[in-house]
Amino acid sequence: MAAKIHVFVVVYPVQGHINPMLQFSKRLASKNVRVTLITTSSYKNLNDNQPSNPTVFFDYISDGFSGEKPPGIADFVETFKAESSRSLPELIEKQSKTEYPVNAIVYDSFMPWVLDISKEFGLYGVSFFTHSCAVSTIYYHTSKGSLKIPVEKGNVVSLPSIPPLEVCDLPSFVSDLDSYPGVLKLVLDRFSNFEGADCLFFNSFDKLEIEVVNWLSSKWKIMTIGPSVPSMFLDKRLADDRDYGLSLFKSDGEACIKWLDGKDTESVVYVSFGSLANLVQDYMDEIAWGLLNSKCSFLWIVRDTEKSKLSEKFLEEAADRGLIVNWCPQLEVLAHKAVGSFMTHCGWNSTLEALCLGVPMMVMPQWTDQTTNAKYIVDVWQTGVRVKAHDKESITREDITKSVKDVMEGTKRGDLKANALKLKEMALEAMSEGGSSDKYMDDFISQIVTRTTST
Numbered sequence: 001m002a003a004k005i006h007v008f009v010v011v012y013p014v015q016g017h018i019n020p021m022l023q024f025s026k027r028l029a030s031k032n033v034r035v036t037l038i039t040t041s042s043y044k045n046l047n048d049n050q051p052s053n054p055t056v057f058f059d060y061i062s063d064g065f066s067g068e069k070p071p072g073i074a075d076f077v078e079t080f081k082a083e084s085s086r087s088l089p090e091l092i093e094k095q096s097k098t099e100y101p102v103n104a105i106v107y108d109s110f111m112p113w114v115l116d117i118s119k120e121f122g123l124y125g126v127s128f129f130t131h132s133c134a135v136s137t138i139y140y141h142t143s144k145g146s147l148k149i150p151v152e153k154g155n156v157v158s159l160p161s162i163p164p165l166e167v168c169d170l171p172s173f174v175s176d177l178d179s180y181p182g183v184l185k186l187v188l189d190r191f192s193n194f195e196g197a198d199c200l201f202f203n204s205f206d207k208l209e210i211e212v213v214n215w216l217s218s219k220w221k222i223m224t225i226g227p228s229v230p231s232m233f234l235d236k237r238l239a240d241d242r243d244y245g246l247s248l249f250k251s252d253g254e255a256c257i258k259w260l261d262g263k264d265t266e267s268v269v270y271v272s273f274g275s276l277a278n279l280v281q282d283y284m285d286e287i288a289w290g291l292l293n294s295k296c297s298f299l300w301i302v303r304d305t306e307k308s309k310l311s312e313k314f315l316e317e318a319a320d321r322g323l324i325v326n327w328c329p330q331l332e333v334l335a336h337k338a339v340g341s342f343m344t345h346c347g348w349n350s351t352l353e354a355l356c357l358g359v360p361m362m363v364m365p366q367w368t369d370q371t372t373n374a375k376y377i378v379d380v381w382q383t384g385v386r387v388k389a390h391d392k393e394s395i396t397r398e399d400i401t402k403s404v405k406d407v408m409e410g411t412k413r414g415d416l417k418a419n420a421l422k423l424k425e426m427a428l429e430a431m432s433e434g435g436s437s438d439k440y441m442d443d444f445i446s447q448i449v450t451r452t453t454s455t
């Protein structure tokens with residue numbers, strides 16, 4: 001029966017959302033469900049690596065900008081909402097005339113309007129949260145006013161099932177209301193109609209966030225279906241775990257792996273700030289010289305658009321110890337035996353990937369949910385150290401060097417690594433057959449089957 005089920009997975013078009021929803025789609029497809037991942041046409045031509053026999057199908061909708069840079073987040077969302085509200089129903093109608101009509105829509109929580117479309121067609125509708133359960137819960141309280149904003153500096157925030165948070169541990173859009181009001185609106189709007197969804201998916205797993213998972217599930221039907229990383233880095237169950245090439249950036253994969261192959265076990269610091277961050281010049285300088293002064297080898301992802309921020313002098317001195325590339329296959333890098341630690345901006349995907357591969361972290365959150373993820377990495381899971389203490393104004397090269405030494409060779413390394421390995425085991429257990437995340441996926445499928453056969 002499951003073979004006849006067809007699920008649309010509708011993604012908000014940014015790299016950090018496409019990656020987990022694509023991995024989720026592959027898992028679902030491996031359970032004999034037909035899955036079509038729908039994203040914007042901007043991702044259409046990237047698919048050079050598209051396998052000839054894909055397990056996941058793709059379809060594309062316009063974001064209304066035909067490749068032009070949108071003026072700002074609010075305009076983008078408004079136009080994208082109008083475009084997708086027109087084109088998504090067309091895709092559903094088109095499918096209804098085939099042997100694979102759509103039964104369910106899993107939509108990015110950034111696109112709450114898709115729930116209205118799924119209801120209009122009588123489909124099972126699921127909101128997929130690409131943030132952690134904790135971060136999503138903080139945004140929930142903000143949207144409902146149970147977390148009063150603005151929060152005054154110096155206050156400690158207490159929310160049910162969340163550890164006490166200093167203001168700088170809150171998501172940046174909440175702690176600094178003037179920073180990105182358009183994005184704050186986007187993340188809070190998710191809660192305008194979420195209670196009408198048949199279920200809420202979180203890219204997390206029960207044991208990772210047990211308190212907050214319990215709190216959420218006492219109120220709503222939630223399923224933690226993560227960590228949404230390729231099977232080959234976890235349970236290795238999916239034979240057809242292909243790279244669909246949905247990356248906005250050109251990867252220097254071969255060069256990275258070859259370079260890592262020549263390094264000693266756990267001797268390299270991997271440094272990346274994800275797909276969105278633009279670091280200011282001073283920050284780049286301090287990282288650069290802090291890494292050099294640590295005397296460790298490092299692989300640093302600096303996107304081509306950011307490379308002019310690296311001085312000639314630094315590049316010369318780094319030549320025999322550092323490799324600086326535009327983009328890499330991050331999971332392969334984290335899984336490489338030469339990598340000993342990860343200096344990270346704490347994007348949720350990077351956080352989960354480091355946990356799944358048992359790699360200790362040096363946390364350097366920049367904005368959005370990263371500040372809260374950093375708090376969990378350092379104080380709750382204890383798999384990383386803070387590069388800069390909360391009470392320090394800005395980061396220095398000495399902070400960088402010290403944190404690298406602490407994590408790579410200090411007395412803390414043993415505990416950090418042991419905690420990271422424990423979480424790696426738990427992540428594996430959750431995704432393996434019969435594990436919590438695996439069971440939720442089965443549960444989701446049987447609910448669609450029941451809904452489909454009873455109508």
Ligand SMILES: O=c1ccn([C@@H]2O[C@H](COP(=O)(O)OP(=O)(O)O[C@H]3O[C@H](CO)[C@@H](O)[C@H](O)[C@H]3O)[C@@H](O)[C@H]2O)c(=O)[nH]1
Nearest residue numbers: 016019130274275276301327328330347348349350368370
């Ligand atoms: O050289 C690289 C660098 C990154 N990645 C991948 O790119 C993704 C990056 O995702 P993430 O770590 O979450 O960072 P962002 O791209 O910054 O993601 C945005 O979206 C996330 C999910 O909502 C949020 O948690 C982040 O804060 C937000 O910045 C991960 O899957 C990485 O494996 C690569 O493959 N190669």
